[in-house]
Amino acid sequence: MLHALQDALRAAPDDEAALERGLSEGLAAYDAYLALVVTAHPMSCRVGCTACCHDNPRGVTGVEIERLRRSVDTFPDRARVKSAFARLAAQRADAEAWRRRQEPCPLLDGDGRCRAYAARPLACRAFVAVTPAEWCDPSSPRYADRVNPHLDPPRVILQILQALSARRGLSVATDLHTGMAG
Numbered sequence: 001m002l003h004a005l006q007d008a009l010r011a012a013p014d015d016e017a018a019l020e021r022g023l024s025e026g027l028a029a030y031d032a033y034l035a036l037v038v039t040a041h042p043m044s045c046r047v048g049c050t051a052c053c054h055d056n057p058r059g060v061t062g063v064e065i066e067r068l069r070r071s072v073d074t075f076p077d078r079a080r081v082k083s084a085f086a087r088l089a090a091q092r093a094d095a096e097a098w099r100r101r102q103e104p105c106p107l108l109d110g111d112g113r114c115r116a117y118a119a120r121p122l123a124c125r126a127f128v129a130v131t132p133a134e135w136c137d138p139s140s141p142r143y144a145d146r147v148n149p150h151l152d153p154p155r156v157i158l159q160i161l162q163a164l165s166a167r168r169g170l171s172v173a174t175d176l177h178t179g180m181a182g
């Protein structure tokens with residue numbers, strides 16, 4: 001994971017191929033790490049379980065937003081998706097209040113899948129639950145007891161993503177809605 005991202009940082013700032021390779025390999029390596037963790041410590045996450053996609057992931061770097069936008073640009077309804085992000089970004093609230101509003105991410109499809117799954121940021125990948133999936137729903141009586149361990153990647157990964165973002169004049173960290181609306 002680190003090597004691919006370090007190579008992207010060593011490449012020229014306008015080397016789009018190196019950046020794409022770094023992000024794609026780096027994120028794939030993080031997924032492989034998560035898969036290993038899940039083997040040892042089973043999580044409750046499954047396809048179609050979407051309470052966490054009714055939140056606004058924080059700490060998303062500019063290069064991740066840029067990559068996600070490129071994915072959205074391939075959608076036939078990209079204008080609708082972008083406008084939905086802009087609407088959400090204009091209605092900011094503190095994290096807990098926002099979770100309770102249960103606004104679906106504009107990238108969530110009708111089957112509870114992320115339409116930009118391969119390009120989703122680390123903040124989305126890292127969000128898992130060890131308590132029952134239904135506890136992630138803010139309307140659950142057990143919501144306060146949920147355990148989301150936040151399997152964040154090593155700090156150095158975030159620092160590289162921030163450095164890659166900064167040298168492209170992008171935000172080093174933002175929330176998903178603001179980034180996608182920008």
Ligand code: SF4
Nearest residue numbers: 045049051052133136
């Ligand atoms: S974090 Fe919670 S809502 Fe999200 S996929 Fe896992 S169990 Fe489901």
Ligand code: SF4
Nearest residue numbers: 053105107108114124
């Ligand atoms: S980008 Fe995808 S994974 Fe992340 S909140 Fe939106 S739908 Fe969920």
